[in-house]
Amino acid sequence: IYKRGAGLGPAIAFLYSGPAINILAIILTGRILGLQFGLARAIGAVVFAVVIGLAMQFLFRKEEAEKRAAAIAAPAPEDGRPIWKTAIPIALMILFLVFVNWGKPGSLSIETMSGETIVATRAGETADDVLVVLPDAEGITTIAKADIETMKYAPSLYTTIYGARFFIAGALLLILVALMIRWYSKDEAVEWGASTWSYAKLILPYLFGGVLIAGFLLGRPGHTALIPPEWIANAVGGNSWASNFVASFAGALMYFATLTELPILQGLRGSGMGDGPALALLLAGPALSLPNMLVIRKILGTKKTLAYVLLVVIAATLTGKLFGVLVG
Numbered sequence: 001i002y003k004r005g006a007g008l009g010p011a012i013a014f015l016y017s018g019p020a021i022n023i024l025a026i027i028l029t030g031r032i033l034g035l036q037f038g039l040a041r042a043i044g045a046v047v048f049a050v051v052i053g054l055a056m057q058f059l060f061r062k063e064e065a066e067k068r069a070a071a072i073a074a075p076a077p078e079d080g081r082p083i084w085k086t087a088i089p090i091a092l093m094i095l096f097l098v099f100v101n102w103g104k105p106g107s108l109s110i111e112t113m114s115g116e117t118i119v120a121t122r123a124g125e126t127a128d129d130v131l132v133v134l135p136d137a138e139g140i141t142t143i144a145k146a147d148i149e150t151m152k153y154a155p156s157l158y159t160t161i162y163g164a165r166f167f168i169a170g171a172l173l174l175i176l177v178a179l180m181i182r183w184y185s186k187d188e189a190v191e192w193g194a195s196t197w198s199y200a201k202l203i204l205p206y207l208f209g210g211v212l213i214a215g216f217l218l219g220r221p222g223h224t225a226l227i228p229p230e231w232i233a234n235a236v237g238g239n240s241w242a243s244n245f246v247a248s249f250a251g252a253l254m255y256f257a258t259l260t261e262l263p264i265l266q267g268l269r270g271s272g273m274g275d276g277p278a279l280a281l282l283l284a285g286p287a288l289s290l291p292n293m294l295v296i297r298k299i300l301g302t303k304k305t306l307a308y309v310l311l312v313v314i315a316a317t318l319t320g321k322l323f324g325v326l327v328g
Helices: 008-020 023-033 035-059 061-073 083-100 157-163 165-183 186-218 229-235 241-253 261-270 275-284 290-300 302-327
Strands: 107-112 117-125 129-133 141-144 148-153
Touching: 008 035, 008 061, 008 302, 023 035, 023 117, 023 129, 023 261, 035 061, 035 275, 035 302, 083 165, 107 129, 117 261, 157 165, 165 186, 186 290, 229 241, 241 275, 241 302, 261 275, 275 302, 290 302
Parallel strands: none
Antiparallel strands: 107 117, 107 148, 117 129, 129 141
């Protein structure tokens, strides 16, 4: 959207809010870590998106003014196509992405080898265990996959859509292709394909390289890598400025798949992590990662990327410190 003419502020607000404002993750944060953490994460994510977007717009206001002036001076493109013929394909592409990435349902019904039935909320998964939140228990309960006979998602509309997500996405894709053939010329289709390939070449090498480096240094849930998690836990105890900064900085570098930040955070809190640093990691982690930074740098440039990363880390540090004081 930035390349298509959106202002830097709105583009950055969208960039932060996309991964940070995850309704299921916020609800599970409240269930697992406590109501105050859930509320703080929800409010912090929304406020951060607005404040960081405004700050980026202010810091680079001169460049943005020049960009707007150039856009105004440029002649308007001639397009005889009605706007609805542009809006419908865009809507179909968005819906395709929504359904193909439809997340796993949260409610589980687990039958164990001993015959016990467990109804719980999914909180993550490792190679050997399923992580759940039991209705009357605090924190995350670990169930070994070797002890599970069957695991089903509780019936609901969300579960039904999850089961049919690829069929729905496929139908949307077929409709999109049919409309593109009918409404767009061959030259436009070739240009679309060339733009897609150009973005893929731009982003994928940095994304894969960043994931490789992050995995090598920090590992993944349940697996230690070059930097032991105990080092991080020892550095983020209490509620000092240093511990909040370390939590924010570490969260900004680590790559979190959806919901994996919660079991990681619970383990760190069990090792002595303070409440303030825990919130700082929650606010910085999902929105940033080393792969994310490399891709953003390729699109926005080094200066804007550094400014964005610094704003996220500083804002998370300040918020974590304030939260630690309030709940401490």
